[in-house]
Amino acid sequence: MTPFRYRSRIKEFNEAFTKQVGAELQKRREEFISSRNVQKFSHGRMWKTKPSEHGDEAGEMQALSFEMLSRFDDVVNHDLSKFVEARNRLVVGLMEQFQVSLYQTISQSTEKSGNTVAVGPGKSPAEAFLAALRMIEFGIDENGEVSLPQIHMGRDAFKKTVVDLEMQGPEFKERVEQVKAEKSELARQRERERLAKFPPAWEGDLL
Amino acid sequence: MRVLVAIGCDAYDNPPLQPLAGAENDAATIFEHLVAENWGEYDQAQSKLLLSPTMAALRSTIDAALFCDPPIEELTFFFAGHGGVKDNSYFLCLKDTEVDRMSLNALSMTQLFGWITEAKIRHTNLIVDACHAGGVVHDIGVLLNPNVIGKAGSLAISILAAAGSDEYAAESDGAGHCTGALLSCLKGETPVQTTRPSLDLVEVGQVVSRTMQGTGQSPVCWGINLFGVSKLAKNPRFSGGSAHISETFPGLASDDAGNEHIRAASDAIWEQYLSLTKEFDADRFLDVVQPVCANLEEEPAVASAFIMGLAATFGARIAATGDQFDVAILKSACAVALLPMAASSTHCADAIMQLSKEVVASIGEGTDQLLADLAEDNYALISKDGGIADFYFLPLRLMSILGWLGAAVHIQTIGGGSTALIVPKAADLVRLIMAHYTNSIVPVSDELTPYYLSFAAAADALGCEEELEEISGLLLTILHQRGGRIADSALSGEDALRFLTAVTEERYDEFRNILANPTSLLPAVLLVMDQRGLTDIADGAMKGFDHTNINIFVPNDFSTFGAGLIEDGTNFSLTIGHTVFSVSDLVSEWSKIEDHLGTDAILASPAVQISSLLASLLRPDRVAWFLVAGQAANTS
Numbered sequence: 001m002t003p004f005r006y007r008s009r010i011k012e013f014n015e016a017f018t019k020q021v022g023a024e025l026q027k028r029r030e031e032f033i034s035s036r037n038v039q040k041f042s043h044g045r046m047w048k049t050k051p052s053e054h055g056d057e058a059g060e061m062q063a064l065s066f067e068m069l070s071r072f073d074d075v076v077n078h079d080l081s082k083f084v085e086a087r088n089r090l091v092v093g094l095m096e097q098f099q100v101s102l103y104q105t106i107s108q109s110t111e112k113s114g115n116t117v118a119v120g121p122g123k124s125p126a127e128a129f130l131a132a133l134r135m136i137e138f139g140i141d142e143n144g145e146v147s148l149p150q151i152h153m154g155r156d157a158f159k160k161t162v163v164d165l166e167m168q169g170p171e172f173k174e175r176v177e178q179v180k181a182e183k184s185e186l187a188r189q190r191e192r193e194r195l196a197k198f199p200p201a202w203e204g205d206l207l
Numbered sequence: 208m209r210v211l212v213a214i215g216c217d218a219y220d221n222p223p224l225q226p227l228a229g230a231e232n233d234a235a236t237i238f239e240h241l242v243a244e245n246w247g248e249y250d251q252a253q254s255k256l257l258l259s260p261t262m263a264a265l266r267s268t269i270d271a272a273l274f275c276d277p278p279i280e281e282l283t284f285f286f287a288g289h290g291g292v293k294d295n296s297y298f299l300c301l302k303d304t305e306v307d308r309m310s311l312n313a314l315s316m317t318q319l320f321g322w323i324t325e326a327k328i329r330h331t332n333l334i335v336d337a338c339h340a341g342g343v344v345h346d347i348g349v350l351l352n353p354n355v356i357g358k359a360g361s362l363a364i365s366i367l368a369a370a371g372s373d374e375y376a377a378e379s380d381g382a383g384h385c386t387g388a389l390l391s392c393l394k395g396e397t398p399v400q401t402t403r404p405s406l407d408l409v410e411v412g413q414v415v416s417r418t419m420q421g422t423g424q425s426p427v428c429w430g431i432n433l434f435g436v437s438k439l440a441k442n443p444r445f446s447g448g449s450a451h452i453s454e455t456f457p458g459l460a461s462d463d464a465g466n467e468h469i470r471a472a473s474d475a476i477w478e479q480y481l482s483l484t485k486e487f488d489a490d491r492f493l494d495v496v497q498p499v500c501a502n503l504e505e506e507p508a509v510a511s512a513f514i515m516g517l518a519a520t521f522g523a524r525i526a527a528t529g530d531q532f533d534v535a536i537l538k539s540a541c542a543v544a545l546l547p548m549a550a551s552s553t554h555c556a557d558a559i560m561q562l563s564k565e566v567v568a569s570i571g572e573g574t575d576q577l578l579a580d581l582a583e584d585n586y587a588l589i590s591k592d593g594g595i596a597d598f599y600f601l602p603l604r605l606m607s608i609l610g611w612l613g614a615a616v617h618i619q620t621i622g623g624g625s626t627a628l629i630v631p632k633a634a635d636l637v638r639l640i641m642a643h644y645t646n647s648i649v650p651v652s653d654e655l656t657p658y659y660l661s662f663a664a665a666a667d668a669l670g671c672e673e674e675l676e677e678i679s680g681l682l683l684t685i686l687h688q689r690g691g692r693i694a695d696s697a698l699s700g701e702d703a704l705r706f707l708t709a710v711t712e713e714r715y716d717e718f719r720n721i722l723a724n725p726t727s728l729l730p731a732v733l734l735v736m737d738q739r740g741l742t743d744i745a746d747g748a749m750k751g752f753d754h755t756n757i758n759i760f761v762p763n764d765f766s767t768f769g770a771g772l773i774e775d776g777t778n779f780s781l782t783i784g785h786t787v788f789s790v791s792d793l794v795s796e797w798s799k800i801e802d803h804l805g806t807d808a809i810l811a812s813p814a815v816q817i818s819s820l821l822a823s824l825l826r827p828d829r830v831a832w833f834l835v836a837g838q839a840a841n842t843s
Contacts, residue, residue, distance in 0.1 A: 026720065035719045036754075040695070042828040043760050044776030050786040050796055142754055197788040198753070199746035202687075 017087070024091045025098075032102060032152075036142070062101055066093035103152070125161040126168050133179050138187035146184040209281045211247060211254040212272055213238040214299075216288030218259035221305045230287035231258045233336060233386040237285050240393055240440075247283065247440040261303040262312040269322055278327040281437060283334070283408075284319070287386060290337030299337065329363060330437045332408040332430075336369040336385045365408040365430025365437055365520065367415065388415045395443030404445045405438040409523040416527070429524055431480050432516025433469050468502040469513055476517070483524045487533045489540040489825045492521075494771065496544045507552030514541045515558055518565070531573030535611060538566045539821035543769035546818040550766055556814035563618045563817045567629060570615040574632045577608070578639070585643045599703040602649040605640055609678075610658025610824055612636060613665035617820055617834065621813045626668055634669045637662075641674050648681040650689075651706070653723035654696035655682075656731050657823035657830045663735045664834035676739055682732050687748045690715075691755035691783070695723045696828040725756035725780055727830050734797055734835060737790050745790045753784035757793075759800055759832055765809050768829060769822035801836045
């Protein structure tokens with residue numbers, strides 16, 4: 001049996017390591033999803049919500065897992081670079097799965113609603129961008145301001161789109177601005193309609 | 208088989224050990240009562256009375272009495288005489304004992320525990336009426352040492368030691384004072400309890416300790432029943448028929464698989480037991496006993512005997528700390544440990560119902576205590592060593608008290624008992640809390656939810672309708688002021704401080720990881736207000752909760768409701784301002800959940816309902832929503 005096991009301190013160390021990885025994952029996740037949109041559930045794999053026009057009334061949680069291997073030799077040689085490497089691999093591995101899951105979910109959702117734009121022969125990246133913009137509904141954030149959509153692209157597609165957008169003339173930019181203005185106004189209109197669904201609020205903070 | 212070995216040593220050959228006058232008399236009286244008069248149902252032939260024996264005589268008697276086939280189920284070992292601690296070990300002194308060679312001619316606890324283990328005795332009651340007898344505790348390490356006890360050893364033992372390790376045991380008129388107090392309990396002159404037909408040494412010992420307070424002699428009593436409630440003697444005060452010793456440890460054959468599961472966890476159980484004087488931690492207790500019960504799923508009689516045994520001994524030790532709510536928590540944890548088998552085993556369901564009665568009794572005593580404390584001091588509910596931490600923990604404490612009071616009412620109602628005893632005092636306590644602590648009814652954490660809901664569902668029975676409306680209004684108003692932001696369940700002390708910082712400096716965005724998102728408290732308050740006919744008021748707050756995520760979790764199977772993590776279940780998750788806008792929108796979604804709960808076959812069992820409610824109070828990251836199901840809205 002191994003002597004000097006330092007059981008409780010090793011447990012603390014491993015818990016702290018898990019926390020460190022968790023904090024790093026949270027930081028990376030916030031590049032994709034605002035922390036205000038992240039929910040934590042203590043129990044249960046399933047969730048249900050009120051059916052809406054967009055569907056998604058029920059679902060099942062997916063577990064993300066990634067195996068991390070620490071070699072005895074690396075530990076014996078006290079190779080700390082391997083320790084850092086292992087931690088980074090764990091974060092990257094879990095983030096990759098998260099991204100795949102996120103984009104798959106968005107993809108399934110847009111295919112279901114028909115909100116897809118195909119880029120192909122006869123349609124430039126800039127035109128596809130404008131078509132996508134026309135399809136997206138803008139949102140209103142918690143402060144009542146219009147929130148513009150985020151654009152997520154692969155590196156190559158992003159480069160091509162940026163180059164193509166820069167090549168467009170003022171007329172194209174004007175069309176983009178017009179769509180943004182229309183969409184923003186529609187978003188404000190929807191927000192007014194949404195807020196009108198609330199029952200009359202208290203006067204001030206009084207009950 | 209049940210065996211008593213009673214030893215009384217008056218005669219001592221070697222100074223400085225002086226002759227005694229009452230030790231033989233004490234042993235003979237105990238033997239007479241328990242064996243000759245049959246109040247202990249001990250085997251007449253196998254039980255032994257030894258008067259001033261030498262070490263050799265004791266050895267030969269032990270050989271004949273303890274080592275028999277099948278092994279002894281319960282041994283009571285009584286010793287009156289001189290005793291003392293030497294080299295950190297406790298020795299019982301016999302006729303030929305020489306103080307400078309005790310290891311040769313005195314009986315050490317190490318030796319005695321070794322014999323008990325080797326003889327595979329299921330449970331041992333050890334009573335020592337000797338000076339410094341509390342020194343026996345020094346030898347608890349012996350019990351926990353696997354080299355001494357071996358794999359097949361018994362670790363179940365209850366000990367009553369007449370005096371603290373630094374005290375002398377007194378005798379007068381030919382009788383030891385501790386033995387006198389013990390006999391008074393055994394004969395029914397001093398009441399111990401009236402609910403069970405037999406007496407357990409630990410519960411008797413607690414009464415002996417209480418009756419000897421102020422005499423300069425403080426008996427020490429503790430022990431663990433690992434294999435069921437031990438039975439020292441018949442209970443002359445039993446109110447439910449004739450006193451008797453029922454089958455001692457049902458289903459526990461000496462080499463049963465069930466035994467092994469219990470033994471495997473015995474170190475951890477002892478560890479919990481020994482730390483009880485600090486604080487009872489239900490979560491840690493369940494972490495230890497739930498896996499044992501899971502292994503005993505095929506042997507529910509063994510599981511229920513195991514749990515009832517723990518409830519008796521742990522309960523007595525916690526009761527000695529004076530916190531009756533902690534006793535209620537322990538008994539509840541025992542009931543929750545049996546929840547997985549509650550629907551399928553009548554043994555376990557019966558045990559849960561028995562434990563829940565004890566929970567109600569403890570809550571009743573705790574309530575009496577608090578009423579008395581509050582009558583003396585309005586600030587009695589503030590933690591004496593809490594300081595500023597009570598800005599966070601006092602609101603939790605208050606709602607916990609309300610929740611447990613509600614639980615007592617529910618247990619009585621679900622179990623078909625009377626609420627007449629608990630209701631008046633519980634209602635008084637609710638009113639006192641509202642009189643002195645209204646400003647601390649604050650929604651600090653989502654873990655308030657199960658306590659709030661337990662109280663809310665009992666408010667009518669308590670006659671506290673007005674108090675419930677006031678509490679609900681306070682929670683809603685402050686939640687509204689904070690935009691529905693509330694701390695997550697079970698925050699560490701450090702995170703609780705961070706939460707209060709977030710509230711005072713309105714820096715919620717920086718502390719999102721410690722906020723409950725979604726929250727369960729908000730839907731609970733809204734549903735209760737709807738049921739109280741306060742929908743209009745609640746509706747007025749809804750816009751202030753725009754974008755707040757709310758959640759109602761329901762397990763697939765309530766048998767799993769006590770688990771640390773409930774894997775299978777559904778989160779009914781809604782967002783205010785997106786999927787619901789008004790209280791009626793929420794009520795409409797709730798009615799679907801309510802229908803689902805109404806048809807849950809497992810939940811129809813009273814034992815499942817009670818232990819699920821208790822699970823939600825012990826592990827407040829789950830809510831017993833069924834408590835408010837079926838309660839029609841009050842439109843008056």
